[in-house]
Every structure is written in structure tokens, then in C-alpha cells.
Amino acid sequence: MIKIQEPSRPWEIVHMDWVTGLPPGGDRSYNSFLVIVDRFSKTSIFLTFDNNVTAMDTALLIWNRGV
Structure with missing residues (x-):
């Protein structure tokens, strides 16, 4: 098994994952979101x-978010 750098x-290095299938919410009826996690600081x-x-x-x- 190769160790991740x-x-x-x-x-x-970032990790990204989608969360989908949520009930609509907010002014624009959002129903999914993207989670981005910085591997160094664990900031989400x-x-x-x-x-x-x-x-x-x-x-x-x-x-545009500067990630």
C-alpha cells in the first residue's frame, strides 16, 4: 500500500465530496452542497x-472562492 503524501x-491537498438529495432550502432552493476539506489544517x-x-x-x- 502506498502512503499518501x-x-x-x-x-x-484537498478532499472534496458532494452531499445530494436534500430537501430544498434557502431562497434559491438549494438541495445539495460540496464539502471541501484542507488536509493540512482540516479547515472545511x-x-x-x-x-x-x-x-x-x-x-x-x-x-472564485480562492481554494
């Missing part, structure tokens, strides 16, 4: 979405 600074970011989000929308939102 340890990050040397924040936001060098939660980004809300609806089911119509594309890969490009996701990438732009992550880029």
Missing part, C-alpha cells in the same frame, strides 16, 4: 448548490 502547506468549506450545477459552475465557484 503529507501536505507541506495549507490548501496543497461548504458550498451550496442545486441539482442543475455543471462541472464548469463548480470549478468557477471553487476558483
Whole structure:
């Protein structure tokens, strides 16, 4: 088994996962969110979405948040 490399600074290695299928909530009826965790500091970011989000929308939102 290969050991996963340890990050040397924040936001060098991140883990991401979707949580979907939630009941709609909020002004825009969000029903899913993306969890992004920094492996170095264990800081978490939660980004809300609806089911119509594309890969490009996701990438732009992550880029604009400075992750």
C-alpha cells in the first residue's frame, strides 16, 4: 500500500465530496452542497448548490472562492 503524501502547506491537498438529495432550502432552493476539506489544517468549506450545477459552475465557484 502506498502512503499518501503529507501536505507541506495549507490548501496543497484537498478532499472534496458532494452531499445530494436534500430537501430544498434557502431562497434559491438549494438541495445539495460540496464539502471541501484542507488536509493540512482540516479547515472545511461548504458550498451550496442545486441539482442543475455543471462541472464548469463548480470549478468557477471553487476558483472564485480562492481554494
